[in-house]
Amino acid sequence: MLIVMHHHATDEQIQAVKNTVEAMGLRAEPIPGSMRTAIGVLDNQGYVEDSTIRELPGVREVIHVSKPYKLVSRDFHPQATIVDVGGVRIGDGEAAVVIGGPCSIETEEQMHAAARQVKAAGGQILRGGAFKPRTGPHSFQGLGVAGLKILRDAGQAAGLPVVTEVMRIEQLDVICEHADMLQIGARNMQNFDLLKEVGKLDHPVLLKRGMSATIEEFLAAAEYILAEGNNRVVLCERGIRTFEKATRNTLDLSVVPLIRTMSHLPIIVDPSHATGKRPLVPVMARAALVAGAHGLMVEMHPEPEKALCDGAQSLDPEGFGKLMKDLGRIEKFLAELDN
Amino acid sequence: MLIVMHHHATDEQIQAVKNTVEAMGLRAEPIPGSMRTAIGVLDNQGYVEDSTIRELPGVREVIHVSKPYKLVSRDFHPQATIVDVGGVRIGDGEAAVVIGGPCSIETEEQMHAAARQVKAAGGQILRGGAFKPRTGPHSFQGLGVAGLKILRDAGQAAGLPVVTEVMRIEQLDVICEHADMLQIGARNMQNFDLLKEVGKLDHPVLLKRGMSATIEEFLAAAEYILAEGNNRVVLCERGIRTFEKATRNTLDLSVVPLIRTMSHLPIIVDPSHATGKRPLVPVMARAALVAGAHGLMVEMHPEPEKALCDGAQSLDPEGFGKLMKDLGRIEKFLAELDN
């Protein structure tokens, strides 16, 4: 941590800051400059709460060097983490994994069809929402537990592990019983109690980036899960909120290579929620793979025009099949390219 | 809802859209223009799911006129709602209410001192966090239930109702037992299950705007609570996330007069979290009152320099006292001004 003093800070003020830092059990190292003095803070083992310092007289700014996470950092854990989801491996050195399926679980027919189509196209994990986070209470909220059973049966029939979103702690038992992976949605990325609880489980977790979460906050959210003992976390970039409204969100693809250097956790991309527009999904899915994503989450519906939710961003089976073929060829090409 | 067709959309495509809308039980009214055709959708009772329409051939854009909320809207409920918190009334026509106190409950001494100081200065409600949402898991997480007891005792001793944040559903019982008002924090504004549960209670709720929530989403979140039967909701603007980092958040004060016309619910402002800087708090608190806020939430700590959390944005008792005096005079002045 670096404490920057005001231009006109007095020696007494500088000494007072030094004393405060030392009272916290840390070391303070003044660095006098030509225009102002800065004070380096040393010996801290992690993020230092700065509020007691920021308000001291003469202090202009406090600059943090340490981050609010450590377990998820590649700096401290250089080896890549591979997350196994019902036999499907996600992470460095593994083939890119595609999670496909509809936004919402609607009927048995729909999910069984979706599962068969995902499997036939080469998808490895089936998705489907039983509990849906909707902006307003008057929209379809999902089938709940009945939906979970449909999802599990459809996955088993097709031979695919399944992932579904969890929205409240009381649902964890029943969801763990029916699903192979737990999804934490963007709106719950900082639902810290939910993070702590999934951290106590042994289930793999798909953690979506919050709509306006910085990379630092995203990794700190994952840190909550790892801190409780569960390191089976897959990160998912799904677009951030910006001023641009021509797409549903703004897909922040640079985050993929960046997080690959910052963290050992796998990172996948959801081009469906990021763009909100079906014609953009395949092209951004390709780009995500090229940017280094360990996998993709793609919305696919047997009949998108009848979807109860997010139909406009869902591929149909034909589009999904075409995309899967393309992704396979792209991956093979990338392996050659980097050889 | 308005469906805008492409420039080159064919008559068949226009007819197909019309048929789809009518199959949803709604009325479709084509409006041919010189450059393109638009189709008005009528007879809907609320927000219409547009995914089945957006993907039809020839459709360029779907524009919503209805909103994902209705119960919170002043359009449908013109009379202002007054929320009573332990005898303190918040809303149109009432004196502005100041909620004061520390970010976190730390010790008995601290909370009792804070309560006395808030009361002495003229504050009406005491705040204090027992369960704290922190970016990373390695920061102080709050005293939990032990903190709740301290808060309640401090409030009772000083004669102040108390408000505290709830982060998980299982905490609702114990928090309701100890607190007069439940706070839903910015990070949980779209924790819809939590919203539904507090909607089933009779306790007043302080709902903070999410960091990147639009006004529409903010009101739709409140709709979740009202839809379950609890209309004792106070909205709170606490700054939004923007590119500007000189302040902790960007205080969006225009939201105050805007929400006053859009909704019948009271709206208060939290200048402490919005600015993150103590010297800005009093001036923005004054401005908020002038903008029409029904109240304020202000962080105050008996000894900010020793605060475990948010010390840099907390007023000290003297600063709080000065602010309260100023607010009283401002309110009196505003009453004269608008007479």
Add this chain to the structure above:
Amino acid sequence: MLIVMHHHATDEQIQAVKNTVEAMGLRAEPIPGSMRTAIGVLDNQGYVEDSTIRELPGVREVIHVSKPYKLVSRDFHPQATIVDVGGVRIGDGEAAVVIGGPCSIETEEQMHAAARQVKAAGGQILRGGAFKPRTGPHSFQGLGVAGLKILRDAGQAAGLPVVTEVMRIEQLDVICEHADMLQIGARNMQNFDLLKEVGKLDHPVLLKRGMSATIEEFLAAAEYILAEGNNRVVLCERGIRTFEKATRNTLDLSVVPLIRTMSHLPIIVDPSHATGKRPLVPVMARAALVAGAHGLMVEMHPEPEKALCDGAQSLDPEGFGKLMKDLGRIEKFLAELDN
């Protein structure tokens, strides 16, 4: 400047960074920590170009302490600047100044009426655009030089100095001839050549904040003008671009007290462009004054419903007159409050 090294940076890498800094004529002071080393850079007289350093092996981050401006900073120039515009004084200790008038100069009748109404209500400066920056080329672009003459005549007839926007360097001569103050619009805040040219003049300048300009960039833009010798600059907050679309922009009112401490230049607020909605203008104008603005820029049109531009955010003469009365009372009240 502080250079933060990677956790695993070698002694050789640290030494290489030290050497590079010293080769730039600066002093390097390593600060070894328990987890990583940081290197303080001293003796720089201003902002240091960091690109040669950021790419050295082992460097994780470069943190700047110096700012890209100095002349505008209160740190180096504590005394407040008062800007005189045709006898009207703007700045600390002066009465708040209201600049009123229409978005565009349309006709002689309109401008003379506007000027009389602004004057009658107590406004001190007349505004009106002769050259208009419009999003698309097919919208009304302003009357040009003919408009300037109308503006000057209207101002003279009413006894008001006038301000108008300059969009290109070749217009400077003719605008200086007709106007008392030059406005640099938000879209040109980083049109650095234009800034340099107005910096060579003796005319006062109204510099509007760019739509997505940080405070640092805003002050650095003003620095361009002062660096050329013209320190008669008034800053103007007019809302920033965020995800929220319920208002035209998001009025960032916290910037007012913040800039008052950071810079000696006066700062005024434009609630018309910030909100884009007439009913919000008076209330946000009041709030701006309470937040410490040295003045306001308010759009007023004799007949807003016939305005060629921005009618929806313009007050009518009656609304403007009411606002002026309120502002006068608020100012008097504020003077008492802070006594």
Add this chain to the structure above:
Amino acid sequence: MLIVMHHHATDEQIQAVKNTVEAMGLRAEPIPGSMRTAIGVLDNQGYVEDSTIRELPGVREVIHVSKPYKLVSRDFHPQATIVDVGGVRIGDGEAAVVIGGPCSIETEEQMHAAARQVKAAGGQILRGGAFKPRTGPHSFQGLGVAGLKILRDAGQAAGLPVVTEVMRIEQLDVICEHADMLQIGARNMQNFDLLKEVGKLDHPVLLKRGMSATIEEFLAAAEYILAEGNNRVVLCERGIRTFEKATRNTLDLSVVPLIRTMSHLPIIVDPSHATGKRPLVPVMARAALVAGAHGLMVEMHPEPEKALCDGAQSLDPEGFGKLMKDLGRIEKFLAELDN
């Protein structure tokens, strides 16, 4: 255009809106709904100024369907535009074009070396800035006209057309004399007078997206150039400003496929300014190509560690050479993939 009335709007208010629209020479078509009435506006030939309507009593909202551009739209001009820059063709069906070179022109040696290296690696156009837009006035501002001569000579010696940024209208003559393509930087995207002047020339123009420009504003800026007669415009996505600060900007790659459907103009990507970090440039360059970019603008410096500007985001000759090889292979692969 659609005018949405308030829930309680009276018949008189609806009639008054209808009258106003008709007075503008347009047709008004009321669409009564179950909850409120909307009024469709027809027969307009383009964007309608809405300020006279928005403020009428009973009007809740005005929704635009027309856009502030037409000439750039693929809706009205389906055939793709190919822009020829000194014999290099950019656009649909052409090989992706790479513009390489340093941020700033520094010396003859540097530019000649850069030109040779760009050429040797297979780059088609040379870039280099003679006039530099810098945040503050105390940073290096470029070599000016002396730099232009160096750039032209280096380009000629290597057999490469050259592009350089223009910042003021008076520079146009001398820049046209020395450069094959004019660049309008992000900060000048809405410098409308500059756009109009380059629109009167016959030189090709590289128009960079403004830092917070929507796609609509970006295309409307291009419309300014086309409206004056110059349709040789290449668009360039270079990242937008968001809350995320881990990268210099947020690369909005979805804009590439989106603009390809919205406009007939070519679109290229600048991964150097978008990310601001050298290690991210090659991977995002690859992703941009896969997303459909017609070309790339990549910063390359013979010795990045000595660059006067943007060294940290510049590739060295080796990295640039490697990238060019990869891009060639990617393009060949994409051609096969889509066959």
